[in-house]
């Protein structure tokens with residue numbers, strides 16, 4: 001399962017499919033056609049069929065896709081059957097908001113540790129998450145086997161903090177800072193930029209008058 005290589009665009013759509021399949025499952029639906037799925041998740045059905053084809057012949061002509069089979073499959077591929085602990089570095093405005101937002105309710109991801117340089121924050125608990133001083137970063141990452149961090153520190157320290165996290169064994173970074181951090185090739189960085197997202201939204205509203213994915 002882990003060896004399946006899928007295009008990035010397909011990988012991005014997997015959580016969307018997964019969420020909708022859960023809704024179907026809760027509604028006790030046994031099967032779904034690519035057309036139905038297409039209308040629900042707003043991805044055209046040819047794309048859905050192509051996406052699913054990367055995983056082998058999962059659908060049957062005239063029957064559609066078996067919801068439970070798909071669900072099991074996606075659960076496995078998205079690692080939803082195991083809890084992933086992530087750490088957050090930088091407990092400021094944005095960091096606090098993310099700590100407050102309980103990821104665990106909707107997914108199997110949980111922020112299990114947070115770090116900050118502010119001495120008054122160290123050894124406190126915010127939104128149920130323990131805050132550690134930066135001096136404990138490596139030890140905690142290693143002890144808790146955390147491989148993913150959310151980066152919400154000021155831009156000026158983002159590279160240094162990234163280097164420390166990578167030295168602690170981190171292989172995935174959700175980067176909220178404006179800096180495009182440099183990492184070794186085995187580390188993956190996902191940048192989140194709300195300004196970009198807003199600009200993309202405005203672009204699509206200006207250029208397309210329906211909400212089909214183009």
Ligand SMILES: NC(=O)c1ccc[n+]([C@@H]2O[C@H](COP(=O)([O-])OP(=O)(O)OC[C@H]3O[C@@H](n4cnc5c(N)ncnc54)[C@H](O)[C@@H]3O)[C@@H](O)[C@H]2O)c1
Pocket residue numbers: 089090091092093094095115116117118134151152153154155157161175176177178192193194195
């Ligand atoms: N991607 C987005 O859409 C988006 C939106 C808002 C903010 N941001 C970015 O997120 C980051 C945080 O923004 P904010 O408003 O929460 O800032 P903030 O100043 O409120 O918080 C930053 C926190 O990082 C801590 N910190 C500073 N240096 C550190 C270090 N070396 N190690 C560990 N912790 C350290 C500070 O003590 C503070 O608690 C900034 O880089 C900002 O540009 C991104």
